[in-house]
Amino acid sequence: MEEPMTPEDNARMILEKLHEGSLWEPAGLGLSYVKVGPKKLMLTQQQNSPLSAQARIRMQMLVESVGWTIDETEAQIVDVENLSPQERHMQEMMMRQEAAQRWPCPECKTPLSTFPLEEGVWTFDGQQDLVTPDGDIVKDVEQWSVVITCPVCDTKVPTEPYDYALLAGEDAMMIYSTDQVKYTALSRPEIIDKIDAKKGAPDVLILGTFCPFKGDLLPPHVRGSVVMWEAIEEEE
Numbered sequence: 001m002e003e004p005m006t007p008e009d010n011a012r013m014i015l016e017k018l019h020e021g022s023l024w025e026p027a028g029l030g031l032s033y034v035k036v037g038p039k040k041l042m043l044t045q046q047q048n049s050p051l052s053a054q055a056r057i058r059m060q061m062l063v064e065s066v067g068w069t070i071d072e073t074e075a076q077i078v079d080v081e082n083l084s085p086q087e088r089h090m091q092e093m094m095m096r097q098e099a100a101q102r103w104p105c106p107e108c109k110t111p112l113s114t115f116p117l118e119e120g121v122w123t124f125d126g127q128q129d130l131v132t133p134d135g136d137i138v139k140d141v142e143q144w145s146v147v148i149t150c151p152v153c154d155t156k157v158p159t160e161p162y163d164y165a166l167l168a169g170e171d172a173m174m175i176y177s178t179d180q181v182k183y184t185a186l187s188r189p190e191i192i193d194k195i196d197a198k199k200g201a202p203d204v205l206i207l208g209t210f211c212p213f214k215g216d217l218l219p220p221h222v223r224g225s226v227v228m229w230e231a232i233e234e235e236e
């Protein structure tokens, strides 16, 4: 029997995956942290709500209990009361995208945004039980990373799927390749064109959990998509 993860284990796991310059915003707390050094965070923003102020104290205790430190001297208090939920969401997305542009290669500091991101390799890292901020346990959550390679020093950098999408953009999420097959997600008009053009549309598929050709496990974001498939020519 595996023990479920404690909040400390969970925090440690999240922190270990952050790269320098990464933004960390624990869900629903109104706090924004950036990793600024080995085992060191900086609090950049706190929302001006009692919930956020209390969470700031709790998070500091949690983070310090796993051996990290937080620099709170530069923290801005942000007024969010006058923003609609949509405006808040837009603001958060902009901050995340800005932060992603600054993430450096851990070895040579080349920005990750200049890596050949479309060549990222989706990698299944096993399953893990997770504890939500409310203390609920979610069993067997699949862990995935996208490994990108530095064009300068060849370091392989694993990134969180969410971070990868921020870096590479939505278009990169529409294409997925196994060793043998390239899948491209289709929009509704594209599906209609394909079906009208050729009866049965033999190059169109709906994906499930596994590649229908070779049985490879597919990453969650492509499951349930309608795709066009093409065989990948073997390179001599």
Ligand SMILES: [Zn+2]
Residues within 6 Å of the ligand: 105, 106, 107, 108, 109, 110, 150, 151, 152, 153, 154, 155
């Ligand atoms: Zn590098």
